[in-house]
Amino acid sequence: MKLKQIIYFGVISALVIALILMTFIFIPSGDNDNQTNINVKKIYFADHISDSHQKVIDRFNELYSGQIEVVGINLPFTKFSTNERKELLARFLRSRSDRIDVFSVDQIWVPRFAKWSLPLDQYFNKNVINSLLDYAMQSCRHNDSLYAIPLYIDISLMYYRDDLLKKFNNYNVIKAKIENSITWEDFIDLKKNYKNKPFFFFQADDFEGLMCIFVEMMRSQGKELIIDGKLQLDYPEAYKALKLLVDFVHKYKISPPEVTSLKENQTYENFIDEDALFLRGWPSFLRDMSK
DSSP: OOEEEEEOTTOOOEEEEEEEBOOSSSSOGGGGGSGGGTTOEEEEEEEOOOHHHHHHHHHHHHHTTTTEEEEEEEOOTTTOOHHHHHHHHHHHHHTTOTTOSEEEEEGGGHHHHGGGBOOOGGGSOHHHHHTSOHHHHHTTEETTEEOEEEEEEEOOEEEEEHHHHTTSTTHHHHHHHHHTOOOHHHHHHGGGGSOSSOOEEOOOSSSHHHHHHHHHHHHHTTOOSEETTEEOTTSHHHHHHHHHHHHHHHTSOOSOGGGGGOOHHHHHHHHHHTTOSEEEEOTTHHHHHHO
């Protein structure tokens, strides 16, 4: 299967934030049983521990061997939805668990998790702060205090099956349009050439992934969801974005009704199994599906 990636022309960055938790018991008592490690501070880091994460953790542990050890708590995306991760972390923090010191959450969670977190202003000088993306840093503050530092920025992508697209008579014309940000009108019109199989999968279950694509759709209409701290839901662009998502399923029928119960990995599987032509997903799609 050949898969090509194009940037979704209305994408919204999904910024993943690393929050620093104020711990009540920094070193779990159970870890003191091993007398050879009694002076080693263990830092528990909860996230989707990718191969890249692990390399950084291993390098840090090697540099600070005998002093500090970072222990990864893996919450893989394949097993936990974003909502499930959020609730799991909140449950641990409410119980004052000593098994989480540092954790990663999406940018929109910072206000919710700030009450369990240590303000970081005194630990980062202005030179460090100024070296980070201002757009990313805006979501790291709550009530004028710094509670997070950006870990990485994610963007949504539109994937398509190039091998299936080549069966279209006007392949070169269509490919050129896709690579130059195809309009929604032309995108919907392509469905006429692809019958009897799903055309476009996206995530529309009741979770924040649906909110992501709604914001992307608003951006594609030239409107931000929030401007100067105010929601822009009363504007025509918001109505058009929402209506277009509904029409993908019910009017234009380019997406099957089951998308309303699908999260990321489920849409990835359906995209492959049902020979769909287009998929809205994250950069991790190819890696996740190759495992």
